[in-house]
Amino acid sequence: MDRGWSSQLKKGAVELTALAALRDGEAYGYQLLQRLAGTGVLGTSESTLYPVLSRLCQEGLVSVRQAPSPAGPPRRYYRLTAAGRAHLKELAGYWREFTRAVDGLLGEDGR
């Protein structure tokens, strides 16, 4: 597997995957990293995810609240807003079209 290509693919999809990972409930940054890593394929790094989360927050697609943490500084919990859910739906729709098109080119046996 070409790690450069897969890395670029993951980076391109990080906005979609981050929003999707928040769909079922709020999560703080490190927890979100672990959720994505738990999929086995979508793991990304903090330097990729946190800037995206910051932008999503500025764009109003996620809201953030702080809560105390036993480990040190407060945790920042992210939650999808209504605009974020709508944006996720839009991205998901485009993703399905995209993957359908790629699958069509690849054919049944992947060639």
Next chain:
Amino acid sequence: MAEQVILEEAGRRLDAYLDAVEAALSRGGTPREGRRAIVDDLEAQLREMLWTRTGGGEATIDDVERLLAEVDPPSAYEGGEGTGPARAGGVARGAGGRGGRGAGVESAQGRRGATMKTWILVALIVCGTVLVTVPAVSDWLNQRVFAETVRARAGAVEGFGVTVPDGRLTGLERFAFWVAGGVMIATAMAVGLTDRAKGVTPLPKRVGRAITGP
């Protein structure tokens, strides 16, 4: 619940890493509010990882160094959103996890440019200070050595209408030195303060503070 104890050296190392990340974000054009949010998330993550690995006990410099070896280097934050590495293994898990460090993107050119700029500012301040003090130094030297020498030589021809030079700078020359030196210092301070307001401090904090103030 009591907060974890991080030994002083370990705490300084952690702070230095977070400061370097913030500086890299600044060079990448991330606005101040965004930088704060990203660094806060990162700090919370690192503290939680330390907590997990030490069982809530004291965190040493070795603990912090091992942890920082696994996360992205500060330079990974410089290229803007989405340019950091996406590690194949994902984030490190638990006490024994090793997520594998991403390749990172070294922006050596950007770092060198910023460091060179700061050293130029330092040179401007030093040269400006020298220029400003030249008149005073000149007077001192004149009093000690130069006047005696010149007068000793001039004494041989005194009385023939020759003006005896006294080796002192004229008022205009003094003014020129003061203005040149003052402009250099003022320029360096203005640029340094502007950079500090942007959060760019490529040199160690103590040097940055010496140049621009706390």
